[in-house]
Amino acid sequence: MTKWLPLLVLGCCISAQADLVPVDDAALGEVQGAGLGVVFENFAFEAGESVSAGNRLDISGITNSSGQPVVLGVSQFYIAGSGSNQGANVIGNPVNLGRLAYPFNLELVNGDVLGISDKAIFEFTAPSRLIGQSSGNDSMLVLATENRTERRFPGLPVATGSRVDRVTGIDTSVLTSREGERPDMGVRFDVNVSGTTTQSLQSHITGLAVDGSYVRLWGDNNEMIGNLGIKAVADSLTFFACNEDGNNCGDNVVFTDFIIESELGSGEDQPVTFEVDASGNFTVEVGSIAGKSNSFYQNYYNNGPRTDVYIGDVTVAGQSFGSTTISNLQIQYLKATSRDL
């Protein structure tokens, strides 16, 4: 019976199409769906070990600056549980991606709830975050601040307020993903120029969590508008090079305690748009915040979208190169347009 169901659906659609009427944004904006939660239990994925046997994804159509063809090969992709040993222990070592209480979620949300009036928002969210015991908010970064003491020029008043001085700790209580829900992942890249591959690059992640990430999309004025939140933490990121056969690999470059928390766009006040023009080139824009009220700016600079990046330590062959911090980065305007090289 089930194999005829699609045909029944088809017949139903054809006969009922006259009754389909468009729903305007305001009406659609009232829709509050329960959403669809997605959990992958006991999940493991391995794209295959043998690159030479064709277990790879080749991205072609690229050239170098001399016009020679270049193929970017992506292979040995895997997702596994903790202790994957850089892809050596994948099958039989599964991981749970999300759980019933904190799933990945697809939902149609009433925009009024998100401050985007009279719009229905398509939302994809990763497992949510909690308020951190140390950070005091949903950020994993515990920050120390300092008062500004500089002037914009000698003789002028000292600047006001405080700013981030350094990262003093990592608050894992923010995460809802538990140890068994943070996968290891890896991938290998090969660059082949006119049939010649010189070396390969491997990247391996352990203990990845993307809790708190989200994509929100809606339409307005024939444009697709969105807000993005990319929040990721990994116990380690390891990079190393090997020869073209994947052997004779060199020293590991290891980033420990890698954290990125990035929000792009702020509701309707700072939309993120993506457009493709007739030539095939695209434009990504994070809207300008020029021309807003003082109260908007007050709120934007205190609570608006921000990006923080932190790497606890970078080590190469046992030598430490210390921490890296980019904190409270706010994009007040960004427009990136592609062009042919």
Add this chain to the structure above:
Amino acid sequence: MKAVVVGIALTLLAAHTHAKLEPIADEELSQYTGQAFLQIDNNNVGNMDFTRFTFGMDVETLLTSDLVELGRYERSGEPAGSSDIRINDFALGSINADGSINPFKIRDPFVELAYETVGSGANAQENLVGVRLGFGEAFGKLTGNIEYLTGNIEVEIYGKGSYLASQMSCSWWDLVCAGAKGLVGGTWANDDFSAQAVLINPSNGEPDGIRATHVGMQDGQTLSIPNGSGFTNFLLGIFSSSNCELLNVQTCFPLSIYRTLDIGNRDTGAPAQGMFMSFQTKTVTWYDGGNGTNATQGAFMNIPNGGIRTSFQEAFDGTERVRTKFLDPYYD
């Protein structure tokens, strides 16, 4: 098979209810050329291989950050707790007096990886030794309180002889200085002088590109008048900077007094080429258009010659921080 049938059903449904959607013919689609925005280049120099990913993009932005700190670790000969690069209240781009945005512009950003082949034959080992983020072109205002800077920053300082002479303070007994001041402030008063400044150790006038706190003329560096005669420049060549001093004029200045730097030539609008930030596990020579830049171990910033031009007055007095926020703690 079920999926196919459902697919057909959905296709029919779509065809009947959204008549405005029309397929694009192959012929028309083939006219699209946007996919050429990525280039990948492999280059080899000695035992080093470089793979560069260049993105054909025009980017303009206004962004701010409380803190940009790269490479905070203890380094021999450097202050405890210091970093390779540390800039507070960092910004790219500015806000004009009328409230409009004056964006920082970037063309063709790229990411490049450096590999070193160690050993030879079947035992040759590949080491990833560096990565950099570079810009084909960059233009605009870079703002921040620079605490430490590791890299290669070449600053072109220019100005009239009359202003330079006003900064010269000669002792009554120093007849050489007095004579030079007379020439600079008299005969060459309206000539355009030029000098090159680099990251420097203020205690000895030697170049110091690691966790630098000062910029200035290195020992032996002379003033010049680019449009002057050979004889004029010969005379100027007699006097060179020594221990951060030239003809009783201070020639080294703390980076912290330069709150806003113009990247590119603000007079002509010409962008800076070859600007990059990188990280290396050992000294790596990065190449741009055949010119190599030696980047030291750790985090590194490169702003090549001509990337920053500043007047003598700005060199002596510092530069004022521009507005970078609509509610700016330095202005409001």
